[in-house]
Amino acid sequence: MDERVAPPVSGRGAQSAQVPQRFGLNARETDGDWQDAAEALDGPPVKLRTTVTEEHPKTILSFNQSPDIPFDRSINAYRGCEHGCVYCFARPTHAYHDLSPGLDFETRLFAKPDAAQLLRETLAKPKYRPRPIAMGTNTDPYQPIEARYRITREVLEVCLEARHPVTITTKSSRVLRDIDLLAELARRRLVAVAISVTSLDPHLSGLLEPRASSPAKRLAALGELVRAEIPAHISIAPVIPAITDEFMEGLIAQAGALGIGSASWIPLRLPHEVAPLFREWLSVHYPDRAGKVMSIVRQIRSGKDNDPGFFTRMRPTGVWADLFRARFNLACKRAGIAKARFELDCSQFRKPEVGGQMRLL
Structure with missing residues (x-):
């Protein structure tokens, strides 16, 4: 029997569509002989292209009551993310729309061009009370299509006008394109920026997060933020056992030097469809250690691929988790990095203008 191994999907994180089953989308069983002859019948596979659909929601602020995250409201200017991080915990959100959390998530994107205006209208409401708005909590606000849509920049402009605090999490050096706004927000203690870095190996990064900025560019961006006196944070996320954990000390040392x-x-974290997508990625790129990786993941997640419980989802348990935690704490101590929290100022808030209406004060 001829068992063929499909070649890796070049330039993408997910290796298949991974059709969602949780919401009743019918799965079609394909005929194996037809699949073997598909290229001869239909020609070579067409290169995957990114498409963007504009959507116009009625609101833009999302509120949450989760007890284990440090913000209660967020803005996601985009759905889906072209960075293609195979481990992204936001992938299952595409399944809500009968789209694949796999390749659809990174190729069929949605943009919300009205985000800034919707935010302006929300902040102008009489009963609105300010607390920091988190950006980048679901999909990256500086993914490649931001260069064309500039929605994140428009949102930051509203935040600056309203003196409203905002936090940003990204895997992209494109954040520096808005350094003028970020510096002005920082001067008023209204912004903090976290850049997530997973490794120091550009090849590994290209497999894990194929369209995100390289590790070197992300570290350089952190340095630029520091020089501009913008509060900057390095997030080593996610730590993948036996894949990226070896870079923890090096990343922290470089961050301290910056x-x-x-x-x-x-x-x-491997919620819902992310677990089979990640297993598939391991089988394609790291078949020699796939079993070891998943064994450690289950050990830190109470014997499961994922633990969705509050607090424990962010704080793994067991011997491996204790080891990672001890390594991280020691590396931070050596690098002179404290567990600092950025206190942003909500007292400067002023309601923005809406429809040309001028403020009285």
């Missing part, structure tokens, strides 16, 4: 004063780490 003057970064705050760092954190987040263990790999």
Whole structure:
């Protein structure tokens, strides 16, 4: 029997569509003989192209009551993310729309061009009370299509006008394109920026997160933020056992040398469809250690691929988790990085203008 191994999907994180089953989308069983002859019948596979659909929601702020995350409201200017990080915990959100959490998530994107205006209208409401808005909590606000849509920049402009605090998490050096706004927000203690870095190996990064900025560019961006006196944080996320954990000490040492004063780490999370997608990625790129990786993941997640419980989802348990935690703490101590938290100022808030209406004060 001729068992063929499909070649890796070049330039993408997910290796298949991974059709969602949780929401009743019918799965079609394909005929194996037809699959073997598909290229001869239909020609070579067409290169995957990224498409963007504009959507116009009625609101843009999302509120949450999760007890284990440090923000209660967020803005996601985009759905889906072209960075293609195979481990992204946001992938299952595409399944809500009968789209694949696999390749669809990184090729069929949605943009919300009205985001800034919707935010302006929300902040102008009489009963609105400010607390920091988190950006980049679901999909990256500086993924490649931001260069065309500039939605994140428009949102930051509204935040600056309203003196509203905002936090940003990204894997892209494109954040520097808005350094003028970020510096002005920082001068008023209204912004903090976290850049997530997983490794120091550009080849590994190209497999894990194929369209995100290289590790060197992300570290350089952190240095630029520090020089501009913008509060900057390095997030080593996710830490993938036996794949990326070896880079933890090196990343923290480089962050300390850049003057970064705050760092954190987040263990790999594999909710819903992310688990089979990640297993597939391992089988394609690291078949020699796939069993070891998943064994450690289950050990830190109470014997499961994923632990969705509050607090424990962010704080793994067991011997391996204790080891990662001890390594991280020691590396931070050596690098002179404290567990600093950025206190942003909500007292300057002023309601923005809406529809040409001028403020009275």
